[in-house]
Amino acid sequence: MPEFDCSRAVTLPAPPERVWDAVASAEGNAGWLFPNPIEPDGVGARAWDPPHHFAVRQAQGDWFNDLEFVIDDRGNGASGLRYAHRGVFAPEGFELQNEAIQQHTDFYLHTLGQYLEHFQGRPATYVGDVPGGIQGPAGSASTEGLSRLQRALGLANDARQGDVVHLSPDGVEPIDGVIDYLAPNFMGIRTADALYRFFGRGAFGGPTAVAIHAFDGRDAGQAKRRWAGYLASALG
Numbered sequence: 458m459p460e461f462d463c464s465r466a467v468t469l470p471a472p473p474e475r476v477w478d479a480v481a482s483a484e485g486n487a488g489w490l491f492p493n494p495i496e497p498d499g500v501g502a503r504a505w506d507p508p509h510h511f512a513v514r515q516a517q518g519d520w521f522n523d524l525e526f527v528i529d530d531r532g533n534g535a536s537g538l539r540y541a542h543r544g545v546f547a548p549e550g551f552e553l554q555n556e557a558i559q560q561h562t563d564f565y566l567h568t569l570g571q572y573l574e575h576f577q578g579r580p581a582t583y584v585g586d587v588p589g590g591i592q593g594p595a596g597s598a599s600t601e602g603l604s605r606l607q608r609a610l611g612l613a614n615d616a617r618q619g620d621v622v623h624l625s626p627d628g629v630e631p632i633d634g635v636i637d638y639l640a641p642n643f644m645g646i647r648t649a650d651a652l653y654r655f656f657g658r659g660a661f662g663g664p665t666a667v668a669i670h671a672f673d674g675r676d677a678g679q680a681k682r683r684w685a686g687y688l689a690s691a692l693g
Contacts, residue, residue, distance in 0.1 A: 458519050461555045463542040463562050468535055471573035473528045476536045477508030479569060479577070480526045488581035488670050489572040489652070490565055491588050520545055540566065557661035564643045568654060571637055571647055572670065579672040584680045590656060590668030591681055593688035602665035602692065603642060603657025609691035622646060627690070629683045665692060 469476055479485035483492045495513075499505030504512035504525070512525040527539040542562065546554050572581075585591045593602065607616070610624050610632075618639040624632040624646075634648035642657040650673035656666040667684055671677075 458545040459548055459551045460543065460545050461551075461558060463558050465538075465540045465562060465566055467538050467540070467566055467570065468531060469538055469570055469573050470535055471577055472534055473508040473530050473536045475573060475577050476528050476538060477511070479573060480528075480538075481505075481507070481511040484581065487583040488576060488579075488672075489569040491585070491590075491668070492583055493587075538566075538569075553661055557658075560640070560642055561656075564638060564640070564645070564654070564656075567638050568645060568652060568670070571645070571652055575647060576652070576670075576672050580674070582671040582675060582677050584669035584671055584675070584677045584684070585667070586681075589663075590654070590666040591684045591688065592663075593665040593667075593692040595664060597659065597665035597688070597692040598663055599659040600657075602659035603644065603655060605692055606655060606657075606665055606688075607644065626687055629680075629687050 479488060481495060482497065483495050486493045486495070496502070501513070502511065503514045503523070504510045509528050510526070512523070514521060514523045522544040523542070525541045529537045531537050542558065593606070597605070610626055612622065612624070616622070616636060616639070618636050620636045622632065622634060622636060626632070632646055632648060632653060634646045636644065637647040638645035642660045644655040646653040650671065652670040654668045654670070656668070658664060658666060665688070667688065669680060669684070671680070
């Protein structure tokens with residue numbers, strides 16, 4: 458079975474202890490990825506050396522999924538992170554699945570940087586299902602899904618990363634913030650109290666989705682229901 462290798466090296470705006478908390482705890486994961494069942498004492502981890510080295514591996518037969526985080530101190534409140542995600546896929550659809558992982562990884566690691574720069578130390582509430590977020594209707598599983606959602610939200614056609622936006626989607630909270638990430642299949646908007654992540658997974662055969670990392674104590678269940686209703690209406 459073909460193996461994929463998704464490795465990245467990034468500099469993060471936080472000391473190693475804060476990066477460790479973000480990548481090696483369920484609470485930290487909620488701020489930029491999605492909650493994962495990580496044992497606080499490293500039970501079941503392949504590597505556990507706070508705050509420098511964390512790795513986990515799942516395997517069954519020929520299948521495996523391996524994640525590794527190596528953190529080093531860059532001084533002046535910054536850290537280097539070497540991230541590696543390796544595993545196997547069934548041969549059918551390998552290229553598309555591999556491309557999905559590569560693009561998702563860039564988006565997630567960018568979100569990690571945003572979390573550490575703007576929200577580190579604040580309790581995070583993840584809004585959405587794990588790991589897919591809040592999924593739109595089946596009809597949003599097209600290459601036009603994200604652009605349709607952007608139009609529904611009221612974004613200008615020439616919107617760019619760094620733009621300040623004031624959006625008022627029907628039935629959910631207003632979004633006043635800045636576009637912190639913009640790529641053909643992904644968009645991120647950072648507000649004073651949340652990171653909104655928009656996924657155009659139609660490029661990879663899945664529905665358009667939204668995930669929210671909230672830092673204001675909002676009710677995750679209520680927010681999820683409202684956003685699910687909005688996506689059904691806007692993309693149905």
